[in-house]
Amino acid sequence: MSSTRAPDGAPPDWSSVHVAVPPPSARLPGVSMAGFSQRVPAFVDMAMVAHPSVTVLIDLSEGDGLLYGAAGRHGHGSFVVGLAPGDLRAAGRVGACLQIRLEPAVAAAVLGPSGGLGGRVESFEDVWGREAARAQEELRAAGSWDERFAVAADLLRRRTADRSPVDPEVAHTWRTTLVSRGRVRVEDLADEVGWSRKRLSARFHAQLGIAPKRAGRLVRFDHAAHLLAAGLAPATVAFECGYADQSHLHREVGAFTGLTPTAVAGAPWLAIDDVAWPGQSPGA
Incomplete structure (x- = not known):
């Protein structure tokens, strides 16, 4: 928040x-x-x-x-x-x-x-x-x-207690997306688990409620948001997170929050993440 x-x-x-x-x-x-x-x-x-x-x-x-x-x-x-x-x-x-x-x-x-x-x-x-x-x-x-x-x-x-976990392939795809900070192609994820892209996308969306490509965008945005909150300039954040340019970063921030990068940078709830969620690496 x-x-x-x-x-x-x-x-x-x-x-x-x-x-x-x-x-x-x-x-x-x-x-x-x-x-x-x-x-x-x-x-x-x-x-x-x-x-x-x-x-x-x-x-x-x-x-x-x-x-x-x-x-x-x-x-x-x-x-x-x-x-x-x-x-x-x-x-x-x-x-x-x-x-x-x-x-x-x-x-x-x-x-x-x-x-x-x-x-x-x-x-x-x-x-x-x-x-x-x-x-x-x-x-x-x-x-x-x-x-x-x-x-x-x-x-x-x-x-x-009585509910089955998601497919191991889906869980692996999510973990890899997190570790890569959203910078891994869906095709490569599908190859890793031995599924077609179509099958991975369908199972991932059915079980987690989001497409793998959008999941990658979300994870990359989260990393960018924490870098903005840490005081890095938008141009630097765009480069560090693999966005095409600063305008691309601006569009993604707007799509996920309805805010500007400047507003996200000043978000107080991001500033206290280290207190509220100790031991978690932003964007990782």
């Missing part, structure tokens, strides 16, 4: 935001979690920057909570963001929220086939099903962030 602004357009006071990370006992393969809370619930207006994971955002606030919208669709409360949702915004008076990032293969197990949601944004209730209300009640009733992380880990374990 990025570009948080108060109603008057001023940047938020991040010193008032507490960021919690789970203890080792609550960490699961392919899952990252972080908790965000404000000492005094405050209005936020966020442009959410695309990330190469499926994001579950649980609104733990009392009262009206979050409003969100993307591609002409709007909702209220907790929601799930598929891969590459485009121009997505969330706003409201928020006291606390739990953000869960699921690697696409894990999302397919947690959320069912096509766990990437095809880039859509859906309400938590629609995605999680009849257990959604109880899950949110358990998380809100928890007395500490460590307890919330434990509850969330247990919920995720129960969701994946």
Whole structure:
């Protein structure tokens, strides 16, 4: 998430935001979690920057909570963001929220086939099903962030217990895309797993909800976004990430976020990634 602004357009006071990370006992393969809370619930207006994971955002606030919208669709409360949702915004008076990032293969197990949601944004209730209300009640009733992380880990374990993983070829393709930072041809990926490009594209899209070529673009964008946030000039970022030129970078940033490279560079949620998601290499 990025570009948080108060109603008057001023940047938020991040010193008032507490960021919690789970203890080792609550960490699961392919899952990252972080908790965000404000000492005094405050209005936020966020442009959410695309990330190469499926994001579950649980609104733990009392009262009206979050409003969100993307591609002409709007909702209220907790929601799930598929891969590459485009121009997505969330706003409201928020006291606390739990953000869960699921690697696409894990999302397919947690959320069912096509766990990437095809880039859509859906309400938590629609995605999680009849257990959604109880899950949110358990998380809100928890007395500490460590307890919330434990509850969330247990919920995720129960969701994946009886579901088959994605094809090994699909999982390998995703991992290779990440390691290469999106700079590998689909034809080469297909050759690696011994499938035709057509078969790989069909299976990858069916199981992860995104085409392999778009997945590569998303991973490359994520790397570029973190380099922009680190202070590198757009021209340098375009060269480092393999874009044809700075205009190409500008178009990709706009396609994935609806923002300019300058706006992404100032995204506060990217700036605190090292705090919220320790041990993760941006764009890798």
